[in-house]
Amino acid sequence: MQKGKIGVTTENIFPVIKKFLYSDNDIFLREMISNAVDATQKLKVLASAGDYKAELGDTTVRVSVDKKNKTITISDHGLGMTKEEIDKYINQIAFSSAEEFIEKYKDDVNTIIGRFGLGFYSSFMVSDKVEIITKSYLNDAKAVRWECDGNPDFFIEEIEKDKVGTDIILHIDDDSKEFLEENKINELLNKYCKFLPVEIAFGKKKDYKDGKEVETDKDNIINDTKPAWTKKPAELKEEDYNKFYHQLYPLIFEDPLFNIHLNVDYPFHLTGILYFPHIKNNIDIQKNKIQLYSNQVFVTDSVEDIVPDFLTLLHGVIDSPDIPLNVSRSFLQNDSNVKKISSHITKKVADRLNEIFKKDRTEFEKKWNDLKLFIEYGILSNEKFYERAKDFTLLKNIDNKCFTFDEYKNIIKDNQTDKDGNLVYLYATKSDEQFSFIENAKTKGYDVLLMDGQLDVHFINYLEQKFEKSHFVRVDSDVVDKLIPKEQVNESKLTVEQQNKMRPVFRSRLNNKEVFSVIFENMDENEAPVIITQSEFMRRMKDMSAMNQMNFYGNLPDNYNLVVNTNHRLIVKIAEDIDKKNDSKLNKFDEELIPIKEEHTKLEEQNKDKKDEEIKQVDNDKISELQNKIDEINKNKEEILSNYGKKNKIVKQLIDLALISNNMLKGENMNLFVKRSVDLIK
Ligand code: ADP
Numbered sequence: 001m002q003k004g005k006i007g008v009t010t011e012n013i014f015p016v017i018k019k020f021l022y023s024d025n026d027i028f029l030r031e032m033i034s035n036a037v038d039a040t041q042k043l044k045v046l047a048s049a050g051d052y053k054a055e056l057g058d059t060t061v062r063v064s065v066d067k068k069n070k071t072i073t074i075s076d077h078g079l080g081m082t083k084e085e086i087d088k089y090i091n092q093i094a095f096s097s098a099e100e101f102i103e104k105y106k107d108d109v110n111t112i113i114g115r116f117g118l119g120f121y122s123s124f125m126v127s128d129k130v131e132i133i134t135k136s137y138l139n140d141a142k143a144v145r146w147e148c149d150g151n152p153d154f155f156i157e158e159i160e161k162d163k164v165g166t167d168i169i170l171h172i173d174d175d176s177k178e179f180l181e182e183n184k185i186n187e188l189l190n191k192y193c194k195f196l197p198v199e200i201a202f203g204k205k206k207d208y209k210d211g212k213e214v215e216t217d218k219d220n221i222i223n224d225t226k227p228a229w230t231k232k233p234a235e236l237k238e239e240d241y242n243k244f245y246h247q248l249y250p251l252i253f254e255d256p257l258f259n260i261h262l263n264v265d266y267p268f269h270l271t272g273i274l275y276f277p278h279i280k281n282n283i284d285i286q287k288n289k290i291q292l293y294s295n296q297v298f299v300t301d302s303v304e305d306i307v308p309d310f311l312t313l314l315h316g317v318i319d320s321p322d323i324p325l326n327v328s329r330s331f332l333q334n335d336s337n338v339k340k341i342s343s344h345i346t347k348k349v350a351d352r353l354n355e356i357f358k359k360d361r362t363e364f365e366k367k368w369n370d371l372k373l374f375i376e377y378g379i380l381s382n383e384k385f386y387e388r389a390k391d392f393t394l395l396k397n398i399d400n401k402c403f404t405f406d407e408y409k410n411i412i413k414d415n416q417t418d419k420d421g422n423l424v425y426l427y428a429t430k431s432d433e434q435f436s437f438i439e440n441a442k443t444k445g446y447d448v449l450l451m452d453g454q455l456d457v458h459f460i461n462y463l464e465q466k467f468e469k470s471h472f473v474r475v476d477s478d479v480v481d482k483l484i485p486k487e488q489v490n491e492s493k494l495t496v497e498q499q500n501k502m503r504p505v506f507r508s509r510l511n512n513k514e515v516f517s518v519i520f521e522n523m524d525e526n527e528a529p530v531i532i533t534q535s536e537f538m539r540r541m542k543d544m545s546a547m548n549q550m551n552f553y554g555n556l557p558d559n560y561n562l563v564v565n566t567n568h569r570l571i572v573k574i575a576e577d578i579d580k581k582n583d584s585k586l587n588k589f590d591e592e593l594i595p596i597k598e599e600h601t602k603l604e605e606q607n608k609d610k611k612d613e614e615i616k617q618v619d620n621d622k623i624s625e626l627q628n629k630i631d632e633i634n635k636n637k638e639e640i641l642s643n644y645g646k647k648n649k650i651v652k653q654l655i656d657l658a659l660i661s662n663n664m665l666k667g668e669n670m671n672l673f674v675k676r677s678v679d680l681i682k
């Protein structure tokens with residue numbers, strides 16, 4: 001038996017390891033098992049090269065838990081270690097200025113482990129004593145037992161051992177008893193070791209006999225040594241890919257849309273399979289993440305630093321031996337290979353989408369609803385992706401037809417170019433609520449896109465910046481003639497005076513006066529008498545701010561226009577009725593107004609070139625007195641019109657019909673409308 005000191009400059013690294021690495025302590029099992037797997041694979045290589053002549057036999061790595069003795073043992077039939085190798089690989093850990101370093105990186109366990117190759121020493125996070133019993137494959141090697149109890153002091157002795165290979169025995173400390181539970185070990189194996197390339201056995205397979213659980217003599221193998229991504233694409237069928245998908249995500253029942261098999265040799269090694277899941281219209285919660293492996297050992301499922309944000313919507317695995325097991329955030333953010341991986345994957349994803357689009361457009365269109373959000377997200381977040389995706393990104397219209405950007409432009413360019421040469425893309429966000437507007441646009445021969453996706457508000461803004469001389473306008477943002485302003489202008493059948501009289505009449509019947517402006521448009525006589533529109537600009541501001549939660553515009557009330565069609569027969573009739581019923585009263589006020597207005601204008605005229613301080617106080621007082629009179633009289637006029645309006649059932653009926661077209665008439669008001677309608681029919 002020999003004693004020695006582990007080669008560290010700091011007196012005692014183990015308390016440090018325990019203290020700072022405790023939070024992620026479950027990686028110890030991954031570290032032990034991946035060492036065992038490495039050793040096994042090395043022996044296999046030696047055997048096939050003829051450097052190891054004995055029979056290889058069973059190479060299964062075995063994990064066992066002895067609850068009574070509080071140990072976990074990991075046994076392998078790998079190449080083993082000689083006494084000298086233990087000294088070299090285990091005892092001499094280069095650990096200069098450890099405390100300083102650990103202090104600096106204490107929040108980043110992986111940096112610490114990765115930096116010092118502390119894989120093996122992670123065992124001390126859960127053990128108060130660790131033993132290595134190992135026999136090297138070399139011919140005359142003596143088996144040795146190494147033991148260390150958490151001090152830099154270790155013991156090493158020669159022992160008898162038949163088989164080549166290594167047993168690592170962890171004596172679990174009292175704080176880590178949870179790891180002596182079978183369930184806990186199963187959980188860790190399932191997390192980290194599911195796809196290791198060498199068979200890992202944990203206990204024996206269980207069977208049911210006479211209603212009782214019994215152990216069989218078959219090993220309980222916990223891993224799939226040849227996961228799909230390690231195979232060649234030619235060996236795999238669609239079903240195989242789907243089967244693997246469900247193996248990865250047992251809780252998802254739907255098959256993925258399609259997959260991308262990654263296989264890169266240069267400038268870095270990378271394999272993997274990415275899947276397009278059914279995203280639908282929701283990017284909020286992403287529970288099933290892409291998993292990152294290093295030589296089939298699970299590293300992490302936080303891949304945010306490896307793939308661009310939008311690709312985290314995908315599922316699947318990425319395996320790169322160039323990414324160290326103990327990968328740290330800072331490593332990922334700074335490593336140039338990782339950056340290349342990121343842009344490579346982006347390119348592959350775009351290529352694959354393009355390939356499917358070209359090969360089977362019908363299929364692509366069928367899957368568009370699921371792809372749309374993903375592609376839009378990619379375009380919005382990644383300039384390069386826009387360049388790659390712009391030829392297969394689709395716009396879907398209200399009739400479910402799909403077009404590429406170029407195709408769509410060609411379709412609308414003749415009929416939807418306005419008088420200034422801008423291309424106007426019309427869109428709807430809710431086909432039922434905006435139905436009458438959509439129909440109106442269609443009668444004009446316009447095409448209407450359906451932009452009802454979660455990101456469409458942003459996407460529309462983005463496309464407007466990308467497309468030249470183009471803008472997007474929602475169908476209900478204006479009367480149809482004004483959606484795409486053309487040269488010809490309709491005449492109005494109402495005079496300006498009639499319009500001014502009609503405004504208070506309509507206002508008097510609005511329930512929500514603050515929200516509406518009454519405006520007049522010279523529409524076609526066959527269009528609706530009254531419609532409700534919402535300004536594109538204001539609505540978009542509100543939409544955007546609601547999404548950004550910056551609540552500035554979000555707090556603004558909605559803003560609608562009640563648009564009166566000056567050419568509709570009913571409106572003309574109402575105007576005539578207003579004149580007939582009110583003119584005699586109004587005229588009286590108008591006559592009163594004439595001299596007041598005259599005087600007012602005269603005074604204003606006299607003073608118009610003077611500065612404020614040069615105007616005489618008397619003049620000023622007079623002007624405001626006259627103005628007050630004018631306001632007063634106008635108010636009286638308005639009241640007359642208002643009172644008239646309150647009795648006019650047709651006006652109310654027309655407003656309600658417009659509200660109904662926009663799906664805005666609800667509850668009691670709807671009920672009143674129905675009653676009024678019956679009255680009007682009687
Ligand atoms: P790494 O695996 O990154 O080299 P570790 O601390 O995990 O670092 O292991 C240090 C070294 O100890 C390994 O490189 C290997 O030479 C040796 N080793 C550890 N476990 C085993 C094992 N089960 N069989 C053979 N050698 C081992």
Ligand code: MG
Pocket residue numbers: 031034035119120
């Ligand atoms: Mg290791």
